[in-house]
Structure formats: structure tokens, C-alpha cells
Amino acid sequence: MKKNSKNTLQRIVSQITFHNTWNTIIEDINSDVIFSGKPLDTIKLLNQIRKYMIISAFVIFPLSIFMFVYVSPIFIATNLIWILIFAYPKIQQSQLSQTRKKKVEEELPYFVIFASVMQSVGVSLYDSFQIFKETMIFTAVKNEAQLLKRNVEYFGLSQMEALEELGRTHKSNLLKNLILGYTSIWRSGGDLSLYLETRAEEFFTHLKQRYQVYTNNVSTVIEALVTLLIILPILIMVVSFVLPGGSIEQVGLLASVGLPLFAIIMGVIISSIQPASFNSVGLDQKLLSILFGVGMVSGLGIYLIYHEVWLSILTGFLIPCSISAILTGRHINEIVKLERDLPNFLRDITEYKKIGYDVLLAIINLSKDNTYNSAFAKKLGEVGMLLDNGISPTESVKATNFRSHFTKMSFYLLAYIAEFGGGNPKNLETINAFITNAKNTVKEGTSAISALAIIVFAAPVIMVFTAGMIQSITGSIDSNLGPTIKDASTSSLGLNSNFINMVTITPEFISVIKTLIVTSSVLGAFVITKAIDFTFYNTWRVVVIGIITLVSTLYLDSLTNTTNFDSAFKNLSFK
Template sequence: MASLIGLAYQGFSWLSKALMWMLYAGRPSRLRDSLEAAGIRIYPEAYLSAVGLFLVISAAASAAIIWLTGFLPVAIAPIIVLLIGYALPSIKAQDRAAKLDMEAPFMAAYISVMATGGLSPYSSLKRLKNCELLPHTSKTAKLMEVDVHLRGMDPVAAIEKSAEKVPSKEYREFLLGYVHTLRTGGDVVHYLLTRTEVMFRDLAAKIRAFGERAAMLLESYVAIMILSTLGISIVYLTSIAFQGYWQGGFTAENFLLYAYILTPVISMLFIYLSDLSSFQEPIYETAPYKIYAASLPLMIFLVLEMFLIYLVPELALVLPFADQFKGFLTFLRSALGLERGFEPSLGMGIALIAGTIPAAVSHSYYNRRRGRSIVSEVTNFLRDLTEARKTGASPEACIDQLSARSYGAFSKHLRIVARQLRWGQPLRVMYETLRRRISSWFALINLYLLVDATEVGGGSPETLETMARFGEMQASLEKEKMAALRPLIIMPYIGSAIMVFSTLITINFMYSAVMSISRTAIPFAQIITIIVPALVFQSYLMGVVTGKISTGNVSAGFRHAIILTIVTLLTIVSMRFFRLILPI
């Protein structure tokens, strides 16, 4: 990346000056502030040189495409590149601010607990520079250490500078308040504890508000999908039914453009809107996404073999196994009692399900590893540990005693840790062991806090009491989050069934009406081939978006996507079984 920026600056520095005047009125300080807030450590001139490089490349590519194909809309590509280059620092700054706002209460809890053990906030932040559980706070702490050790700033001034430059309001107010309290001679520990409690209360209010926004987003998405699909289907059916009287009507190509281009764009837009307002943990499992990417070739192959050969029959002549797949789908369609034309719908459903099952299984595995109840069990363990520590026993002895108690899914992990401590392993090994066995971020941040509090302050009862209180606040946040999002799950299932039911009923009505009025048949098999696979695909997308909005992770939507695809196929078969789809 650095070599690319250097190459761009060497060859396009002249263009960066023009862009600076055009976009920022010749004031580099505006861009410099935006880049610093976004965490992009590049000089403004070098950044605009890179934008200029991509601008020239996009302009050349657009000119070549227009010259070869005559497709004029591609001429807007350079404008899009310029707008992206202008907006990228602001978007990155907003994203960084949102993530730091989420991490700020837990960073404050860590600093407050360490302060009760006698450690200064600057020393606490230094200890966080290698904490992978708070990645954005860790990056900020590293920059703060650079200011102290390389630029000679005193720690308090470095904290003040970091707070002023960071785009997060929560982070800035917490650290600036500490600096002010320290300089005026106030009670720093009391300020840290009080301010942290306020931050957790504010975070709880944000989570409740997120539940309301998520419900609104999901309701809007389901309504848009149902109404737009039904409306476009009616327009397409009308165009087919009256094609002898309506020249230049809504064609199959128009419908396919809506179903497979516009619908995914709408879904991605709602995923992005959900990401902007969601409560996301700083770390998450990436294995389901890697597995999904690895299974995409299988999905694409099956879509080609089981769906696209019906839209483009010429593909059957060049694709291997095309006849075998067509024979299988014909047999399956006959066994289910469906009419001719439903084969590509079944093929689309099978392809999507087969390509998503590995990722859904992976997500379920890591979800079980997280343990839905493990956060509350870890919180109960910390409270019991605090009370046991008040008897005067060492933290290691308290952990050994509590390992005999039942803490649900956490018990098996606790027994392993207690055995390691009895073998003389240091307390830090406890966290490393649990880090490999547990993926719940809320549980891990509490355990990380326990280990550091014990190492710094000896695990005094006062320190552990503070830590347990903040842990209970975190557990309460997790419960509120789950309670706010749980009712949203049922909405897309009902919406998908309504979408399929209403569209198929409309197709049957149009077919019957045209047959009874004009005594002419419309190509029923062609209509089913065009419309119904799109319903299956849209139900799949609804599942992915549901997982993102309801949990904050796209990987959670893989399971919903599979189930919604199955629900769609079952709805089609059930309608034929109950004769809601007329035999043709």
C-alpha cells in the first residue's frame, strides 16, 4: 500500500494540487484533520495523488468501454471515483467514532478498576495497547505512547491531545474530564467510577434505541420487498397478457434486472444502514465468512447448472452434467406434483441452500462455543469470587474453591483453569486458556479485567467489587440487547410467505382472467420460470438481512437464509397441494 501511495505521489502530485483547490478550496488543514480523525496516516497531498491515480485509471477505462461498446452511462465512473475519494475520510471517521463509542465504556471500566488498584489512567492505557479485545482503543493507546516516548510530551498532555483528535464523543469527554479533574486537584478515582457508571447507563439507552431502530428497519425492508416484488410482477404479467396491444411493455429482461440487480442493492443498503446504527462487539468470528467464500464456487456452479440453463438454453450445450441436472429437477418437480416451469425454482433453492449450509454450520458451531448464557455465568462467577476474596483467601485459592460450584456452560472451562492454577501456572494462563475456548466478547473482557486487576492491585476486595459491579452492568446490557432483538425474527418469515403466496395467486388470477376473457393462453411456464426463482432468491436475501439486523452479524443470517428458502419452496408445494395453483 505504501509503495502504491508513493508511486501515485511521484506521478500525480500535480493533479493533487488541482484536487486540493477543487475539493478543499486549497486548504490542506481540512483534509489533514479528516484523515487524522479517520486514522488514515497519509499526508494530504499523497492521499489526493492516490485519488488522482484512480481518477485517471477510471477515466481511461470508461473511455475505452464507451469506444468499444457505446455504453454511455459508464462515463459517470470517474465522478463516482472522485466522490468516493472525497467522502472516504469522513466515512472512515464516522466508523471509527462509532466503534470507539462502543469500546469507551469498557475502556473506562478497565481504567477505573485499575485506578482502585493504584494504577494511573496513562499506565492503564499503556497496558491496553496490546489488548485485542479493544482494537481501536489499542491503536489510540499506541499513538499516545509515541507522543510520550518519541515526542517528549508528558502523559497528561498526551492524553489530552489524543482525546481532542479522536472523533468519539464518549472517549473524548471521559479523558478530558479526567485531565480537568487531575489538574484542578479533584478526586480522580471518584470521577472515573462515576463517569463510567454514567457511560454504561448511556450505552443501555443506546441499546434500547437500537432495538426500536432495528424493528423499523426490518419492517421497512420486508414491506419494500413484498410491495415492490408484487407490483413489478403485476406489471410484468400485464405486459405479457396484453403484449398484442401494448408495444414496448415491461420485458423479462426488465424483471430480471430488478430481481437480481436492484434487489441485492436494496438489501446491501439495509445491511449498511443496520451497520451504522447497530451495537457491535469489537471482535467477531471470521471463520463463517471464509467458509462461505470457499463454498461460493459450489453455489455458482449449481446456479449455472440448475437455474441459468433454463433462462439461457444455449448454456446446456456447453455446461457439463446439464442433462443430468435437468433430469433430476424434472423428476423432483413431478414427484412434488408441480407444473412444468417450476424446475428452475427448485434448482435455485437447492443451489442456494447447498452453498450456504457449510457457513451456517460454522456459525452455529461458534455460536455454541460462545454460549448464550455464558455471559451471565461469568458475571455470577465474578460476584462469587469477590465475596470469597473478602474472606482473605488469595484469588487463586478462591478460583479453586469456586471450581466445584456449577456455573452452567462456564463450569467445564473453570475446572480446567483451576487445575492449571493448582499445577502452579500463573493467573495470566487462565485468560489465555479461556481465550482459546470461549469466543464471547462480553465474557472475555470481564476475564481480561479480572486477570489485570489481580496482577496490578493484587486482586483486593475493593478492586474486585468494582470489577464485579461493572461486569453486572455488562451482563444487563447483553440481556437488554437480546430482549430488544428477539421479537424481530418472526417478521421476515411471515413476509416471505406472504410475498410468495400473493405473487402466485396473482399469476393464477391473470392466467384465468386472460383465458376467460380473450380465450387466449399466456405462456404460463415462461412466467413461472422468470418470476418464481426470483421469489426464492429474494427470500434468501431476506434471511441474510434478517440475521444482520437482528444480531449485528451477517453470518447469523446464513441460517435464516436457508430456512426462508425452504419456507418459500414449501409454500409453493403447499399451494399446489391445496390447489391454490391451478393445473395448466
């Protein structure tokens, strides 16, 4: 009897605490943890989540009832916090597995060509993972290599079993098919080199399709950019000139909140659809902090001197962006020069190999010839000098800083080919063909977008022209009908002076319009920079558009000081 009572009590407690449901959740999250590739004590995490839910129930529920009764019914929605706490582990692990999948698929085309070349010199796919991990070129492949190494060295699996386990516990179908196809041919004794060569071609086709899809999608985003950051401000500007005194706050809110929010959203969208760029471009956090401080100080200083918000904002962007453009421009110029002569260098290495030269001797000889541009010759000279002094090929390449990931990857391939004592002209031609085709694919993808950037450069001129024309029209009306409207408002119409203030174009209103033009132009420049250069740091477009905006806005000042729009053109001399 006591035993039955005890079992009944356990069942009741189990139902109250959702014990069975909790076990199901643990199993589900355990599956997500396996796909995320990161170790996690699921039971410990969920026990902590359960405690947080119980504690929050005693706090949130009474608070929500109180706010519901005495403040607003909408506060009953605060109980949704329980659902967020409950769903957090599932959301977190799903996000980790999706991030792992995305990053690996971005790096696979480059890794497969690497593995294909290494397989031809007798290095297995497992060893290629471990070698690639040492190059520090791609972080996602490095993480997968660490999981493989763990399974072999700590869990006692063979290399083939570790590869199969990695394939089965990964959400990327591309990686899964690559690995399981490789192990299948390995078991059957097939030609692994031929298999990886074929898959390398497939992955390159996939990379090319990704750039084509990105070009098509980003064109839509740029159309939205033109609509939200150029056409919308123009429409708001036109409408605001009807009642300038009553629209200052709305235009100011659009310039300070609306447009930055639109720009951030479009920047996030572009980042999410953009193929990964592995070039080393940008500024470190310390320098970014310094530039941010310079921008704040310069913007504040200009405001204290001239008391113009638009000029303060523009100066706060122009000075740090000019410095960033100079520094980042050097990085990009170096990358362009390295990638320009890289195919020529690989072709020269191939020719040396055909006449029987070792790869190391070929690199040393070419480093002493002045046949390449200054940037490439400098990096080649650094590697050649280290090799000539007896440093190992991989250590020589590792000690040299390459900003171009194509160049870095090529030198690592040559170093490993030399260290493993293999390689033939066909391997070198394969590397050269892949690098050349990949470069052309990236160039084609970005050149199509560059044509759309012309609209962003013209935007400040268009907005200033529109503002000046409307100002001229309304100014003419105000000068001709202003006394009549004033007399009518104070006599027969019985209106007070607020009406006059609402329809009068004041200096404050013109200042807000200028701020709208500056904000729209600068933010548009940042977004288009991200779309074309795959980074926000290459800010030369921001600087150029900022200067165009400054000149155009000063021209708007000249329109403000003239009686009408036509007289502004009379003041211009074309002699």
C-alpha cells in the same frame, strides 16, 4: 529591473499553479491528518495528486470533448474526475477521522469500566491504555494506546501531557472530555477512582441509549424491508398476472437485480446504525470460500437435473447456509452458556474475596467445583489448570479462547487485579453489575426486533397464497373465455397470436414467479438475521425460511396442476 521582472514572473507562475491555494489545502489536510491518527506525508501526497491532475487533464479533457460531440453531451461530465482526484485527500482523511471516532466511542463504555477498576488498584489511565492494548479485545483503544506510547517514548512527553495531546487531537468529544477531565483532576490531586466510576456510569447510560436508538431506527428499516422485499413483489406479482407473457422480463429483472440491490442497501444501513458486537462469531475466509463453492456446485447440479432456476437458487443457498448455521450455532450456543453463568461466577469470586481468599486461589478452587454449565466449566478449567501450574494470570487468560467478550473482559480484569495485588469486594461487585446490566441492555434491544421477524417467516406463505389465488382466478377466466377470446382475436378484432401469448400463463412465467418468491424470501431472511444477531453468519433463519419457501412453492405446483383454487382444497384431507 531584472529583480522586479523575476518577482513578477514568480507571481504569475504562482497564480497559474495555484501555489497559495495549494499551501492552504496542505494546511487544511494536515489538520485532518492529525485527527485521523495515522502518519502521512501530506506534501508528498498532494504533489502526487497534482501530477495526476495534470496528466489526466491532457487525457480526459480531449476525450470528453470528442465524446460530447460525436456520442452524447452527457460525456462532458467525465471532467468531474478532476474534482474527485482533487478532493480525494480531503475525503480520505475525513473518513479516517470519522471512522476513528466511531470505533473509539463504541469501545469506550467497556474500556472506562476497565480503567475504573484498574484505577482502584493504583493503575493510571495511561497504564490502563497500555494494558488494554495487550488484551487484544478492542482494536480502537489499542491504536490510541500506541499513539500515547509514541508520544511518551519517542517525543519525550510526560504521561499527563500525552493524554492531553490525545484528547486535543481527537474528534470524539466523549474521549476528549474523559481524558481532559481526568488530567484536570490529576493536576489538582482529586480522587481519580471516583471520577472514573462516575464516568463509567455515564458511559453505560450512553450505551443503553445507543441500543434504544438502534431498536427504534432498525424498526423503520424492517418496515422498509417488508415493503420492498415482501409487499412490492406481491404487487408486481399481481400486476404481472394481467399480462403474464409480457411481464416475464420485468419480473425476472426484479428478482435478479432489484431485490438483491434493495437487500444490500438495507444491510449497509443496518450495519451503519448498529452498535458494535465484539463476540467472536463467524467463519474464516477459507471456509467461506469452500461454502461458496459448495453452493455454486450444488445450485448448478440441481439446475442441470431439473432445469428450474428457482430450485437451483434455493438449493445453492440452503446447503451452505445449513453448514454455516450449524457451525455458527455452536459459537452462539457457547457464548450464551458462558454469559449465563458469568454473573454467578463473579458473585462466587466476590464471596471468596469477602472471606479473605486471593483471587487466584478463588479461581483455582472454583475451577475444581462442578457448579457451572459445561461450556463455562471447560473455559474455567483451562484457566484454573494453567494457574495451578504456575502460569501468570494474564498469560493464562490469553492462552484461553473466549468467544464471549464479556467473559473475556471479566477474566482479564480478574487477572490484572490479581497481578497488581489489589482489589476488593466492591470492585468485583462493580464488574458484576456492569456485566449484568450490559447483557440485559443487549437482550432488550434484540428481543424487540425479534418480534418483527415473524413477518419474514410468513412472507413465502403469503406470496405463494397470493400467486395461487390469482392463478386460480385467471385460470378459470382463461378456461371459460379462452376460446371466445381466441375466436375474437382471429376474426372480428383482427388481433394476431401475440395477444394470446401475452395473456396466457405459461410454465416460463410460473417459473419466474417462483424465482421472485425464493429471492425475496431468502434475502429478507439474511437482512433480518443481520438486524437481530449482528452478523450474517447465523443463517438458521435463512434455512428455516428456505424450507418454508420450498414447501410453499411445491404447493404452488400442486395449484398449477389443478383446474381452480377451490379444487386444491378439496384434495386436502382433514380426517
